[in-house]
Amino acid sequence: MPNAAADAHDATEVAEESNARVKRPRVADVVEEGIYIAAAATRLSVKNRILMETIAGGEGYDVDRFLPDARAALLALADESDAEAERVRREKKDAWRRFSDPNGTHDYGSRDLGNLRRRQRQGRKIAKALRARAEDEAALRQLVEAARDAAWAELAANIDRTLRMEAARPDLEPDYGTMREARMQALRLVDLAGLASQRRKRAKALAKKDAATAEGDTAPDAGASARAASAEAGFAERARARGIDPAELDD
Template sequence: MSAKRLLRPKLADVVAEGVYIAAAATRLTLKNHILVDILSAGEGFDADRFVPDARATLLALADEAEADAQRAERERKLARRRFSDSGGTHDYRSRDVRNLRRRRKQSERIAKELRQRAEDDAELRTLVEAAREAAWAEVARNIDSNLRIEAARPDLEPDYEKMRQARMQSLRLVDLPRLAAHRRRSGERESMEPTQDDAVDGV
């Protein structure tokens, strides 16, 4: 067995990497949706509202993987009848047939895995929650660097109302959902929980 064959990555490893990249792309897409819907439109965060977006993104990536598999198969069929030297990176020849077959299998497996995840509501909600955290991190950085709310004085701050709106949005995006999640995890069952309006009064 050659050293080249020993160093060839396993199919499962390549598929896992492909699925990881697809998940990262999905989180980025969802993060942008959350920022637009909550910060621009002023909507409250509801994880279930973004589950269809997560599913649609995964399915679109699965379609792309299937298209890659079909393209590799077409190229493999053409390459197996070509025995001359290659004229470029994508000018495949008979010696490339095995690699093209492997690429087709990898893409097919990635597409299958993505479609399975698209049908898993728990997986979709995990992606949405990760995207929400990423959106909050971006908002928090912007607020920390631009607004400096701790030192702000309304009478000295000409953009106070605009800044206050941004603080309110960040409160709806993260603080209240985080408080609710903490209470669910700790199992507390208080008869009266702070409402959004109550929390906003102190902003």
């Protein structure tokens, strides 16, 4: 996994070196960038886990099942960020008594103490923020859902690519029966999971609308219903494109 603190700082150093007169980024901005990098790495890790367990392993998708994976990934990145901050602390300790010109990019001297202190502070703050996010169930669920969407997109692209090559014609596909069952399984494990998620969001939106109506607020909120309807239409279209009647999946 990438080191969020180091990656964020390296990006900052490149920007500073390209134009020394550019105002130095705030610590908060570097920390935010480090958290963004860590979130992207976590989504990738969980996405691969979902693909292995729900697709290759034939297991059903359940967001709660992957929360520990997201939490573990964030904590691992927090440990890496702390380790980076500790390494910078040791470099800072050696640099304060070094006054000669540097021999390389990471040959720090007394003139670099301010920069090293800033890097250490950034690493500690990123680690603290990642540990806080690892204990935030709502944030973890959001990461897992984003990973599921990425896994579905990757799987759908692979299946559609295969279908375009083979034209999904039984007379041209010797293993049509086996492949058809695999496509149905993919629809059940991934597409149906996404459809169910949209339906849950639609139900919550309708419940909020009913509550608002009861309180005298009748402002319409058709967004969730429209998204759910779009998801159902998209699911049916993908099923037919793979030679499957959506009604076959109801059981």
